[in-house]
Amino acid sequence: MAGEEVGAVNLVPIGRFSKMTRLSVKALRMYDESGLLPPAYVDPSSGYRYYELAQANRAEAVRILRSVDMPLDEILAILATDDPELVHKALLVHRERLAGRLAAQERMLTYLESLIQRKEGIMPYEVEISEETPQQVAAVKIHTNLSRIANDIGAGFGSLMQAISGEGVSPSGAPLIVYHNVIDQETEGDIEICIPVDGEFCSDSDAYGRELEGGTMATTVHRGPYEEIAPAYHTLTGWISEHGHEIAGPPRETYLNDPQVIPPEDLLTRVDFPIHTEAG
Amino acid sequence: MAGEEVGAVNLVPIGRFSKMTRLSVKALRMYDESGLLPPAYVDPSSGYRYYELAQANRAEAVRILRSVDMPLDEILAILATDDPELVHKALLVHRERLAGRLAAQERMLTYLESLIQRKEGIMPYEVEISEETPQQVAAVKIHTNLSRIANDIGAGFGSLMQAISGEGVSPSGAPLIVYHNVIDQETEGDIEICIPVDGEFCSDSDAYGRELEGGTMATTVHRGPYEEIAPAYHTLTGWISEHGHEIAGPPRETYLNDPQVIPPEDLLTRVDFPIHTEAG
DNA sequence: CTTGACTCTTCCCCAGGGGAAGGCCCCAAG
DNA sequence: CTTGGGGCCTTCCCCTGGGGAAGAGTCAAG
Numbered sequence: 001m002a003g004e005e006v007g008a009v010n011l012v013p014i015g016r017f018s019k020m021t022r023l024s025v026k027a028l029r030m031y032d033e034s035g036l037l038p039p040a041y042v043d044p045s046s047g048y049r050y051y052e053l054a055q056a057n058r059a060e061a062v063r064i065l066r067s068v069d070m071p072l073d074e075i076l077a078i079l080a081t082d083d084p085e086l087v088h089k090a091l092l093v094h095r096e097r098l099a100g101r102l103a104a105q106e107r108m109l110t111y112l113e114s115l116i117q118r119k120e121g122i123m124p125y126e127v128e129i130s131e132e133t134p135q136q137v138a139a140v141k142i143h144t145n146l147s148r149i150a151n152d153i154g155a156g157f158g159s160l161m162q163a164i165s166g167e168g169v170s171p172s173g174a175p176l177i178v179y180h181n182v183i184d185q186e187t188e189g190d191i192e193i194c195i196p197v198d199g200e201f202c203s204d205s206d207a208y209g210r211e212l213e214g215g216t217m218a219t220t221v222h223r224g225p226y227e228e229i230a231p232a233y234h235t236l237t238g239w240i241s242e243h244g245h246e247i248a249g250p251p252r253e254t255y256l257n258d259p260q261v262i263p264p265e266d267l268l269t270r271v272d273f274p275i276h277t278e279a280g
Numbered sequence: 281m282a283g284e285e286v287g288a289v290n291l292v293p294i295g296r297f298s299k300m301t302r303l304s305v306k307a308l309r310m311y312d313e314s315g316l317l318p319p320a321y322v323d324p325s326s327g328y329r330y331y332e333l334a335q336a337n338r339a340e341a342v343r344i345l346r347s348v349d350m351p352l353d354e355i356l357a358i359l360a361t362d363d364p365e366l367v368h369k370a371l372l373v374h375r376e377r378l379a380g381r382l383a384a385q386e387r388m389l390t391y392l393e394s395l396i397q398r399k400e401g402i403m404p405y406e407v408e409i410s411e412e413t414p415q416q417v418a419a420v421k422i423h424t425n426l427s428r429i430a431n432d433i434g435a436g437f438g439s440l441m442q443a444i445s446g447e448g449v450s451p452s453g454a455p456l457i458v459y460h461n462v463i464d465q466e467t468e469g470d471i472e473i474c475i476p477v478d479g480e481f482c483s484d485s486d487a488y489g490r491e492l493e494g495g496t497m498a499t500t501v502h503r504g505p506y507e508e509i510a511p512a513y514h515t516l517t518g519w520i521s522e523h524g525h526e527i528a529g530p531p532r533e534t535y536l537n538d539p540q541v542i543p544p545e546d547l548l549t550r551v552d553f554p555i556h557t558e559a560g
Numbered sequence: 561c562t563t564g565a566c567t568c569t570t571c572c573c574c575a576g577g578g579g580a581a582g583g584c585c586c587c588a589a590g
Numbered sequence: 591c592t593t594g595g596g597g598c599c600t601t602c603c604c605c606t607g608g609g610g611a612a613g614a615g616t617c618a619a620g
Binding site for chain 2: 010019020021022052053054055056057059060061064067068069088091092094095098099101102105106108109111112113115116182184187230231233234235237238239240241242
């Protein structure tokens with residue numbers, strides 16, 4: 001009877017409890033504050049925290065779940081319920097998160113490897129000036145945005161090829177796209193998908209023929225996946241402004257090899273900016 | 281000539297530059313502050329940041345390296361050097377770090393899976409009281425700490441078995457260890473490695489014979505790897521204090537099956553605490 | 561009673577930004 | 591020239607999960 005009252009409660013202060021549980025004193029204080037592991041007794045005058053020996057098991061559970069990087073609030077939720085189903089579900093949810101992080105690390109690692117493989121440091125673009133003559137193209141115009149653009153381009157080239165072959169014409173050069181607007185991640189814009197043809201082109205579909213403007217171009221070639229073409233643009237626009245030229249029209253990309261055949265890292269894309277050369 | 285002076289510098293404010301580079305305005309301001317990507321020009325009166333188009337390439341490099349989670353200071357170091365060797369080395373160092381994190385995620389995931397597999401929620405230890413009779417053991421005493429303990433126990437059992445068989449005696453029960461001190465992560469302590477034998481035991485090696493104390497024990501059995509035995513101890517000490525008993529001597533672990541044969545998750549370890557039962 | 565080891569709170573720090581508040585600034589249209 | 595709306599500025603607080611230090615109070619053993 002007396003045993004239950006006085007209870008041989010065996011309260012231990014935070015330092016000893018810290019050693020018992022291998023949780024840092026700092027962590028224990030935080031777990032107190034957040035309600036995750038409040039001490040059995042706090043001395044009102046001194047503020048000292050005292051833990052019961054039996055609390056070490058809860059602490060151990062916290063330590064284990066923290067060791068797999070579970071957030072504190074989820075640990076709290078798990079320890080608050082008695083339903084093994086809920087516990088199991090919470091563990092599964094956390095497993096998904098861990099698996100996601102694992103996959104992310106893997107993707108980063110893979111990408112980093114590809115960066116390492118690329119012998120050239122970073123973005124060795126060589127800019128040249130070229131004189132282009134106007135050329136006849138079959139074209140379709142598309143309004144799109146960054147998330148749809150890959151699909152739209154594929155579909156556009158498909159219907160354009162169909163229109164060309166329907167007219168009995170065949171391509172006379174590499175396909176290209178004129179980017180009439182800057183397409184950011186949230187802005188939309190027009191692009192013109194073009195295939196060079198010999199002579200004039202007419203069609204009753206969306207496709208039409210026109211003469212693509214020639215003139216002086218600042219030009220570079222990007223080798224690699226289309227998604228990584230941004231540096232080529234930056235190099236060109238930077239080069240143009242540094243050399244005192246001015247952009248004279250929308251840029252165009254010419255696809256020098258076939259993404260259906262060539263692996264992404266070897267794709268070649270030529271980027272042209274029409275410029276005014278202010279002879280200085 | 282005039283072109284070089286006035287320079288068609290084409291300065292863009294931070295919002296446009298943010299869209300060009302897909303770096304957030306907030307990030308750009310931080311990169312300015314940290315010297316990673318200072319704008320080409322800052323208006324002294326308004327504080328407005330203006331970037332040159334040519335800076336977009338450096339920004340792109342930052343974005344790429346951040347996308348693989350490289351720390352800002354390392355990116356700074358990479359962009360500050362022109363030596364491709366150093367760049368390559370920095371990338372390799374970062375790859376090691378990523379690989380390490382990947383491995384850590386994998387370990388956590390694996391451990392979490394094992395937690396999920398364990399059907400029972402957390403730590404279903406059943407504590408019982410048992411009366412033990414004294415028994416003769418052959419023993420060696422070892423002073424060790426947490427980092428050496430696994431090796432020391434293995435070596436201790438090895439030499440103890442040698443001593444026993446040298447005397448022509450054979451074990452009469454499961455091996456056990458008496459833990460005379462609490463062994464925390466930084467404290468050292470004595471443990472006594474014991475093998476039950478029939479009759480008295482003498483040896484001229486470090487091994488000696490003695491009678492292991494009997495008495496009333498609080499007992500539970502841990503199933504799983506030795507490293508995870510802490511909850512068993514916590515359950516026992518908590519149980520003892522809650523039931524108004526007192527610990528009467530050093531605890532002992534009895535190894536009920538053989539770690540050389542049994543996989544870690546099925547290892548059985550019985551833990552006994554000698555207690556005074558204060559009949560109340 | 562003293563002393564040394566514990567423990568308390570509070571504050572600042574880490575990375576890499578996100579978000580909001582409050583206040584200028586810039587530019588184009590009227 | 592003025593006005594309005596959107597852009598931009600700084601400063602502050604927030605996130606995670608603690609680590610480390612400062613200064614003061616407390617506990618227990620000799």
